[in-house]
Amino acid sequence: MHAVRLSVVTATAAAVALTAVGCTQKSDSADGDRVINVTATDDKCETSTKEIAAGHVELAIENKGSKVTEVYVLFPDDRVVTERENIGPGTKQRVTAEVKAGDYEIACKPGMKGDGIRQALKVTGEGAAAKRDPRLDKAVASYRAYAQAQADETLPKAEAFAAAVKAGDVEAAKKAYATSRIGWERTEPVAESFGDIDPKVDVRADGLEAGQKWTGWHRLEKALWQDKKIGAEEKALAGQLVTDLKDWQERVGKAEITPTSMANGAKELLDEVATGKVTGEEERYSHTDLVDFKANVEGAQQSYELLKPVVRENDAALVTELDKQFAALKALLDKYRANKNTYDFTSYDKVDAAGRKELSDGVNSLAEPLSKLAAATAK
Structure with a gap:
C-alpha cells in the first residue's frame, strides 16, 4: 500500500532497505x-x-x-x-x-x-516487445487473468464487509474485514499503477496528503477496533469503498503489464511486507497484518512462478535461491495459523519481538534475490 511507504522507515524497514542496496552492482548489459x-x-x-x-x-x-x-x-x-x-x-x-x-x-x-x-x-x-520470448507474453496474459480474478473475487467479499458496516453490526464487520482485503493485497502493484485508486481505498491516516479526505478500509478499521462504533459517516464510507473497488475491478484489464513490471511488482509486494506488515503499522487497529502478509507473499510468488521458465534459463542459481526462500517464508507463516488451508492467522499483537525478528529475517532473505528477478527476466 502506498500509504505504508509514506511513514517514517522503522528499524525493520530500514534493514530491508539496506538489503536492497545489495542489488546496486553494475548492470550486466553491455x-x-x-x-x-x-x-x-x-x-x-x-x-x-x-x-x-x-x-x-x-x-x-x-x-x-x-x-x-x-x-x-x-x-x-x-x-x-x-x-x-x-x-x-x-x-x-x-x-x-x-x-x-x-x-x-x-x-x-x-x-x-x-x-x-x-x-x-x-x-x-x-523495443523489446516486438522480439520478446513468447513464453513471456504467455506469462503476462496469465498474470492479467490472475489479477482480474482477484478483483472479481474481492468485490463480493468487500460488499459483504460493507453490508455489515451499513447494518451497524460491528462484530460481523470485523469478521469480514481481513478477508475482503486478500485479493487486493495479492495484486496491489496493479492497483497502484492507476495512481488514484490506492489512495482512496488503502490509505492510512499518516499517509494522507494535504486536504485529502480519509476514506477506505483503514478508516473503517479504526472505527471498528478503536472507536468501536459505526455511525452515518462510516456507513457512507462503506458504500464508497465498494464503489471505488468496482472502479478498480473494471480497470484491471486496462493495466499496463510487462514481464519486468510483474517482476518489479513482486519486489514491491515484499517491500509492502517490510514497511507495513512486519512492523505492525499496516493493520494497527485490527492486528490482521499476517493475513495481508500472506496475501502479499502469494502475489509475489504468482508473478515469479509465471516468469520462472524463462528466468531458469537465464539464471538457474537465482531460481534455486528463490524457490528455497519462498518455501522458507511459507513455512514460517504457517507457524502462525492452526489450519494451513485457511487465513485464520494469529493476531499480530500476539507475536512477540523474537517472532517479529524471525519474520523480518525471512523477508530480508527473500527480498535480496527477488530484487534480481526483473534483470533476469530482461536478459
Whole structure:
C-alpha cells in the first residue's frame, strides 16, 4: 500500500532497505545507453538523458539527499510504469523496466510525498516487445487473468464487509474485514499503477496528503477496533469503498503489464511486507497484518512462478535461491495459523519481538534475490 511507504522507515524497514542496496552492482548489459542515471536530492531530480530507445531500460538511482525518497517512471496521465520506493539517504538502487515508444516522466519524491520533482523522458523505436520470448507474453496474459480474478473475487467479499458496516453490526464487520482485503493485497502493484485508486481505498491516516479526505478500509478499521462504533459517516464510507473497488475491478484489464513490471511488482509486494506488515503499522487497529502478509507473499510468488521458465534459463542459481526462500517464508507463516488451508492467522499483537525478528529475517532473505528477478527476466 502506498500509504505504508509514506511513514517514517522503522528499524525493520530500514534493514530491508539496506538489503536492497545489495542489488546496486553494475548492470550486466553491455549497452551503457540502456542505463539512465538518476540522482535524487532533497530538491532535485537529475537524469543522465532525456531520450532513450524503447525496450529494456535500467534506472541506476542514487539518493544524495537527506530524506528517504522514491523514484517513478510515469505515463503522461500519471499511471505508473515502474517504481522503487524507500530509497534511503546515501544509498543506490537499480530498477529494470520495459518501456514502449512515447512520452514519459521520471519523478523523484523526497520524503515520499507529493507529485515529486519531474524530468521529461522521450522513448523512441519499437523495443523489446516486438522480439520478446513468447513464453513471456504467455506469462503476462496469465498474470492479467490472475489479477482480474482477484478483483472479481474481492468485490463480493468487500460488499459483504460493507453490508455489515451499513447494518451497524460491528462484530460481523470485523469478521469480514481481513478477508475482503486478500485479493487486493495479492495484486496491489496493479492497483497502484492507476495512481488514484490506492489512495482512496488503502490509505492510512499518516499517509494522507494535504486536504485529502480519509476514506477506505483503514478508516473503517479504526472505527471498528478503536472507536468501536459505526455511525452515518462510516456507513457512507462503506458504500464508497465498494464503489471505488468496482472502479478498480473494471480497470484491471486496462493495466499496463510487462514481464519486468510483474517482476518489479513482486519486489514491491515484499517491500509492502517490510514497511507495513512486519512492523505492525499496516493493520494497527485490527492486528490482521499476517493475513495481508500472506496475501502479499502469494502475489509475489504468482508473478515469479509465471516468469520462472524463462528466468531458469537465464539464471538457474537465482531460481534455486528463490524457490528455497519462498518455501522458507511459507513455512514460517504457517507457524502462525492452526489450519494451513485457511487465513485464520494469529493476531499480530500476539507475536512477540523474537517472532517479529524471525519474520523480518525471512523477508530480508527473500527480498535480496527477488530484487534480481526483473534483470533476469530482461536478459
